[in-house]
Amino acid sequence: MKPATFAYARAQSVAEAVAALAAHGDEARLIAGGQSLVAMLNMRLSAPRLLIDINAISGLSEIAVEGDGLRIGALVRYTQALRAPLVARHAPLLTRAIPHIAHAAIRNRGTLGGSVAFADPAAEMPACILALGADIAISGPDGARVVAADDFFLGLYETALGPADMLTGLNLPLHGPDRRVGFAEFARRHGDYAMVGLAATATARGAGLGDVRLAYFSMGPCAVRARGAEQALEAGDLDAAVAALEADLDPTGDIHASRDTKMHLAGVLLRRVAGQLSEQPQ
């Protein structure tokens, strides 16, 4: 459990990091909080020749309201986001979800940018980003661009990031008075990656819900929306929404939960989260 030898460079700017990635291609990796990467290095599941440390880049640890969005820099740590009043006010979904991620020591170092870039199928942040319909800011050799969450998560550890791209920040829509959020997950132990999880947002429309976005995690190769269930919820039919999950989701079983268990628990979560969406006070 010792990593293979690697060279180490500390990037001072996004441009420098991207240039280094472009120069070394597949042989280089960015390191942010290191909470996923270091374990992979130690188990030699990943053996890059160069680690590009992005922690010294200034301007990536800020949380700020810009226009009609909440901008979260790529290096914002979970703990920082959890304690930020701006996040509690404008992105309460994150405030609900972050306590489910690992344990304090890991949350102190792990970054939101790293989690979204890594796109673990069982991770909380990608699903929240997807449920919020956030935008992801990317810098690459050809400059900066923005990708919508719906177009970002492509498959197992596969995202819209190219080999020389760096994720620089997240842009979340501001929480409004009629917005609703919901979050729940099942994990074997507190802090474990979820067996099944659900992050959701909606807009209150009288007694009902509109703009429902249900993002499941640990139910496929990456965070996925349950579009049939979204429609059924918008139509006010919870039972139909649960039934629609059969067509929306296609998880594979693993050592912690069979496919049957996952599907069953996905339905339980939907009932729970639908309750949160409709009960939430202003």
Added chain:
Amino acid sequence: MTRDVPSPLTALDRPNSYIGRAVPRPNLARLTEGRGEYVSDLVLPRMVHVVYVRSPHAHARIRAIDAAEAKRAKGVVAVVTGRELAEVCTPWVGVLTHMVGLKSAPQHAMAVDRACWQGEAVVAIVARTRALAEDAAELVEIDYEPLPAVTDMMTALDPQTPVIHPALGDNLAFERNFTGGDPAAAFAAADHVIEADFGFGRHTGVTLEPRAMVADFNAGTGRLTAYLGTQAPHMMQNILSIHLGMSEQQIRVVCKDVGGSFGIKVHVYADEMATAALSKLLKRPVKFVADRLESFLTDIHARDHRLKGRIAVKADGTITAFEIDDVTGIGPYSVYPRTSAVEANQVVNLTGGPYACPNYKARARVVFQNKTVTCQYRAVGHPIATAVTEGLVDLAARRIGMDPVEIRRKNLIRDDAYPCASATGLKFEALSHHAALDKLLAMMDYPKLRAEQAALRTKGIHRGIGFASFIEITNPGAAFYGVGGARISSQDGAVVRMDATGAVTVQTSATEQGQGTEAVIAQVVATALGVPLDIVRVISGDTDQTPYGGGTWASRAAGIGGEAAWQAGKALRANVVAVAGAILQADPDSLDVRGGAVVDAASGRERLSLAELGRIVYFRPDTLPPGFQAELMAVRHYVPRGYPFAFTNGIQASYLEVEDGFVKLLGHWVVEDCGTILNPQLVDEQVRGGVVQGLGGALFEQCVYDAEGQMQNASMADYLVPMACEMPDIQVGHIVSPTADSELGAKGAGEAGTAGAPAAVMNAINDALAPFGATLTEMPFTPDRILSALKQARQRGGADVAAPAGTPA
């Protein structure tokens, strides 16, 4: 036996006694200052590191090894194959003669021409650092011919299953059959016979510090010093000497601090034997520290039993017979030297043990398979025997509509029935099942919990209460290993020495694994001798310095090592008083040692400080009467002789909620009778730690294998150890029935928590799910298993209660 009647004063009731007090552990400050002496941290001059290239196959012939490139790699000192190492280290066979019929095959320190489990070492890479050795390990090319792997223990004995060791004839390592009383007649005459199948997942004993060794062969003296995290230094000294062809005296085993053992570190591991052999070969210190991934594949595993159980009851709740049929898979070899038949043997011995039921039939079969070896881990066999017994008792109670407490009251051996024996012939000196049950019910407020359970059930909240009574083997004499031919000391010793300042040093053969042995030994000696605790220093874990002894296993360190220390302390006190008598010209019988000074026994008045006594003994012996020789060092040994084992008893209760297939533990209660309690805090923490490991096996821990013998979750990310967030409060109470075998009267307490917790949780889950007609008997109780049991119950139409939301359709 201490009940509600006040006990008379005993030899233990010394003035200023530390016995029964939660004194702080003397090693705590050292450990919390980061000054523990763990083998993992040890660095010696010229030390090199070994990494083993391990078989990725569960069973494979080794056709060829190409290590040329690895030998040229940076920092590499040596690359050694199993065949080369076999020249330095002879193979062993893990059998004991009293396990009649037990067989196993010769096992080498590294695979010679065949690997028999995923993780068996095939090539050793020795390099300047661990990282360089790992780099070189990637360069070794091994040509394997995969062989069919035997993985399912239930088919291991089928004629079409390949035999792992053809020379043995079959895959059966050991079989034991037992019949006591007339079980056939009892089953025939029973009003009810209830049957159930039980499963116990394979799990392991994840220690915080992995297995670690620095082997230092000194070519100048011809001596090998093995710094080793072990529970049994003298056993290891003997075994290293046998297989390295050295005299025992030329082997020194040093074991200072150990980061947890739980039975994992009482065995002989091929990796450690190879490390010692490499040091002898290379004539320099070689370090091996198992990393976390290797620990999962090479630390012993435990449990992995499947049983069929039956119980016979009369309509009035009298239990008339138990029957079990146990199969367990132990990997490709019986572990050396304690063997892998012990757990199954214990299951046979202990099932039904708390109950006054003379009719018992048992069969146990121990089979080989191509998985990591299994052997003794905390509470060996007890969690299995307890869960089967208590599971059957609860099923019987439910069948006849009796409260689980009532059926236990009716059948547990009466507290006034001792001495007596079990159906299997285990001798019980004094147990307290009924007193313990009464105390437990009071601690948990049983009627209140039942009322709460009933009220919540009407709201669709499903809680359950489960009990587990059990007996536990502690303080073993020679009956465990010695009679079977193993050179494992069943006796322990202590040397107590007083220096010129009056300070006291104890050398003990009991070992410290982080559980507080040093504290207990110091308390006992300070009390016996009559000195303050802070002038007693304890030395353990060094075969060059300590008395020859057994070490720490089978809940014996305090009960056996503690009694030796007590006797040595008393002997030294007699010597001190004799010297004082000579100095003071007083009758030694009129003197005592109290509070660190020689006092007049009647008045307690100080006569002489120990420092003054020491000064005279060592520097002015000329002033002592002619012919008088002071002896300020005393040695005593102890081994229990009256009973082969000091049985303890205990009872545990679990209160929990089941929702959506998840178990939420709400409360856990334990009443334990471990005889005299030397240090209540250490005993309670042993019990709590043991309960947590039991809960781990019941709910979380399992080594998951696929059909090819590949472990699927060999990392801390996927193997779930119990964590604080999921643990309930654990309340511990005591009944005290000292053993008369020793003066201290202490029995073991280290394993009791683990013995009872899984059964209590199982019974509580089944109590919670009773309205659905679902019964779970296969551990660990995962959400998958709970949900599928509920689903099956629904399909059977077993439930006469509406299923709440959250039951799978």
